Structure formats: C-alpha cells, structure tokens
Amino acid sequence: MRADRLVALVLLLRRHGRVSATTLARELEVSTRTVLRDIDALSAAGVPVYAERGRRGGFALLPGFRTELTGLNHDEALALLVAGSRRGAQAFGLGSALASAMRKVVDALPESYRATAAGAARRLLIDPETDLLARRLVPEEVPDAVVTEVRRAVFAGHKLRIHYAAVDQAPKWRTVDPIGLVTVRDQVYLLAARSGADRTYRLSRVLAAEELAEPAERPELVDLDRAWQERSTRFRTGGDQVTVLLRVNAARREELLRTALAVHAEEPDGDGWLRLEVTFSDPRHAEWALWQLATSAEALAPQWLRTALRNRAAAIATCYGVRPES
Template sequence: MRADRLVSLVLLLRRHGRLSAATLARELEVSTRTVLRDIDALSAAGVPVYAERGRHGGFALLPGFRTELTGLNHDEALALLVAGSRRGAQAFGLGSALASAMRKVVDALPESYRVTAAGAAQRLLIDPQTDLLSRRQPAEEVPDDVVTEVRRAVFAGHKLRIRYAAVDQAAKWRTVDPIGLVTVGGQGYLLATRSGADRTYRLSRVLAAEELDEPAQRPDRVDLDRAWQERSTRFRTSGDQVTVLVRVDPARQADLVATALSVRVEETEEADADGRLRLETTFQDPRHAEWALWQLATSAEVLAPQWLRDSLRGRAAAMVTCYEASS
C-alpha cells in the first residue's frame, strides 16, 4: 500500500506542480508526518523532489521529470468499474482507490488531452450530496476494515462471518454465503444466502466481518440486477402490510404514489365536494404508513383504519402542546 501511495504522491506533484505537506496529506488521507517520511523515501530512491520554503512553499518535482509507474492495482481498476457514482465507490470502501486510479488515468493521458480532460471535469458534477432544496442525500459510513473483509469474501467466493445488528434487535454473529454487493442511493447492501435461504444485509449494520477459508455455497455466475429486483419485490410484498383509505389533495397525489407500495383510485363517479381524491393505498408496515401520511400534513386525511387516525391525531396534538408551551 505504501508503494501505491508513493506513486500517487508523485502523480499529485506532477499534476499540480507544487503542494504543501498539509494538502498532500489531505489528498492521500494520511498524516503530514507520513507525507514527510514519504518525501524522504522518494528522495532516497532518486526521485527529484525538492522543498520550497516560505509562505507559498511546498514540495515540487524538477521540471521535465516523468515516471512510467502508472499501472493500476486491483482495487483501483475495480474502483473505475464502479465509478459511475463516486458515492457507489465510497459505499464499497473504494473511495481512496478511485481517487488514486483517476490520478493515474489523468497522468497517462497525452498532454493536450490532459488539459482538455481536466477542464471538462470541472464542468461536470455527478450525484452531489445535496439536491436543489439543500436536502442532504442519505449516505452511510461503513468502517473500511469491515467493507474490505466483506468485499474479499465476495470476490474470493468464501463464506463470511458477520456480526449484524438488525432493526430493533441485538447484534449477533451469523455465517453467510456472499453473492454480491449492491449500492442504492449511497447505501450498500450485501446479497447472500444463509442455510440456503436468500438474505439481504445492510452494510452499515454490519459491525464486524471475517472472511472464512471455507468455500461459499453459491452459483458460479449471478445476475445481480435480476437478484436485486426479485428481492425488492419480495420485500415489498412481505411483512405486516397496511392498507389505508385516504382523501388526498390532487396536487399531492404524486407524493403519495412515490412512497406507497401501491395506490388504487377508489371507483367513484366523481371526486369529493372539495375536489379531493379517495385512494386505497398499501404501505410496508404501520411505521411506514404513519411516516408517509404525516409528511402530507393537511393535504391528506386518513379515513381508515381508525388506529392510524388516532396515531396521527396524537402526533398533531403533541406538536400543538410543544409550541404552546414554548410560547
């Protein structure tokens, strides 16, 4: 890993000309002390790197210096394959490998292409962390050692032992046969089987992982897209589903459709007198139903079941009490 870091350090200096130790440390995700040790190692190996003193000083390479050390390692090549989304690379623990690989790609380009590519890259932003409403996109942090161990087991075809914390349950160890990794909206998932049954694990809930030597029981080839679609369908059609009859403002109908599992327009000859539509909606479970209808505030009214009306009324009453007390 240090060899890759030294190459990345050289490529950074070649691309930017002169960089401070602090900037290099930030780019390489190491300490400034590590950067200084790496600079000494490069000098000892004959790489013409020198220090410039002063306020705008830093480290630089002698003009004209080139190196052919641009080969991609395994993780860097893998990072490029999933680089359609930087957040996807981050979800699989390949963020730093992606940054290193892109430096090598840029360095390998002819000079004229390098300038053009750098300029074009500044004009594109893919998958930002916030949208136009300044809402931060959900992204989950997974410890590098955990995701690395999971990734190794997936690629090697070995059984995997994970300590997993399911929702509202204490964490416990389980041994699974890993099939593949999926990222959706910055969230990573492990597709696996356990005792022959399909299982899907959220990577952010894997507290520890250990690759085992025993071969995993799984097919040689897999269609991950199809597997994900099948599991998604089963997820939507399982559990404690809730059917809700609701009156909704037509202007918010799309919002309701976007979050419900299914929506059916009640067969009536006309809308209610106030123009609202009556819809029969299905949600994954009671918590999902309550959350979705609460987001619509007064744009929707639950007609049934009664327990959901009572729950939303209790929430609203608690909100009123809170603001009355503060005033």
C-alpha cells in the first residue's frame, strides 16, 4: 500500500508541479504527517523532492526529473474497466484505485498530448451528484471493508460469509457462493447461490463480510447480464405481488410506470386521466407508489389499498390540523 502511495505522490508532483502538503494529503486520503514521512522516504531513495516555503509554498520535483512509474496494479486496471461510470467505480469500492490509475494514464501520455487531454477532460461531466432540479443523487453507503471482502471472494472464487439484514428480519449470518456483482441506479447487488439455489443480496444490507478459504460451488463461466435478466424476471413474476386498478393523471403516467412492475391494461378515463391495471412487487410497494402521486392518482381496487392510503392521509391531516401557538 505504501509503495503505491509513493508512486502516486511522485505522479502528483510531476503533474501539478508545486503542491502543498495539505493538498497532497487530501488527494492521497492520508494525514499531512504521513505525507511528510513519505516525502522524507522519497528523498532518502534519491527522488529529488524539495520544499518551497511561504504562503504559496509546497513540495516539487527538480525540473526534468522523470522515471517509469506508470505500471498499473490489479485494482487500478480493474477500475479502468468499470470507468465508463464513475459511480460504478465508487459502487464497487474502486474509487481511489480509479483516481490513482487515471494519474498514471495521464503521466504516460506524450508531453504534447497531456495539456490538451486535461483541457478536454474539463469539458466533460459524467454522472453529476445532482440533477437539473437540484435533487441530490445519493448512492447507497456500503462500508469499504464489506465491499473489499465481497469483491475478493467474487474474484477468488471462494465462499463468503455475510451478516445480512433482510427486510423486516433480524440480521443473521449466511454462507453463500458468490457469482458476481451488479450495480443498478447506484444500488449494488451480489448475485450468489446458497445451498444450490439462486440468491440476490443488496450490498447496502450486508453489515459484515468474510471471505472463506473454501472454494465456491459455482459455474466456471458466467453470463452476468443473462443471470440478472433471469432473476429480474423471477422477481417480477413471483413473491407477494399485487395487481391494482387505478386512475392517474396523464401528466404523471410516466412517473407511475417507472415504479410499476408491469402494466396489464390501459384506457382513457376522461378529463386528461387514464385508467390502468398495474402490478407492484408487494403491498408496501403499491402503497408507496400511489402515495408519491398524491392527488394525481386514485387507487380503485383493492379496497385494502384505498383504506391504507386513506388512513395515512388522515394521520397527516391530524398532525397538521391544529396550528401550534407561537
């Protein structure tokens, strides 16, 4: 780990010239004291690093210094393979590896290309943290230790113990055979087998993970795209799914369809409204989806859903029915 950091430190100095210890610490995700120790180590190894004092001071390399430091390690190469989405690299716990790999790639460019490439990169923004309505897009938080352990087991082909908190259940340990990792809209899923049966685990619900030495029981080759499609189909056609008859304002139709599993029937209902028959994954999903649409949608059947929505609305009305005295 320290060798990789020392390489990254030299590359940062070569790319940016004079850099403060605070900036180096932020880029390398370490303390300023660690940066100072690394600078001393580089100097002792013969790398010509010198310090400039003053308000705009920092550390720099002697002009003309160059050495071959662009070799990519395993995680950095892997990060580049998933770099089509910066969020993908973050989701798989490869964010720092991606940053390090990109520094090495830039350093490997011919001098004449380096400035133009950096300028072009500043003209591109992929996956910003907010959309046009300033809604922050927050990916699910998964501890680095969990992601790293799961990723190791997937790549090594070893069994994996996970402490998993399923919905409405107490967390418990399970031993699974990991097959692959899939990220969908900033949510990461572990595709695995347990006692020979397919299982899909949401990584944000994994509280702890441990790679085991025992080999996983899984196919030698895997088509993750096909495996995901098959599991998605089973999810949509099984479980506690509910079918709902409803009315929706035509202007909110697309919003409804983004949450529903399937649409079985649709017809105009007059005055800019539509009547649809749709399926949701379970009762809670149906109630949540209709609640998001407020008065732009009305559940017609089943009756339990109308009752649940009415009770929720009544509770909100009671909460705001009397204005507290100032």
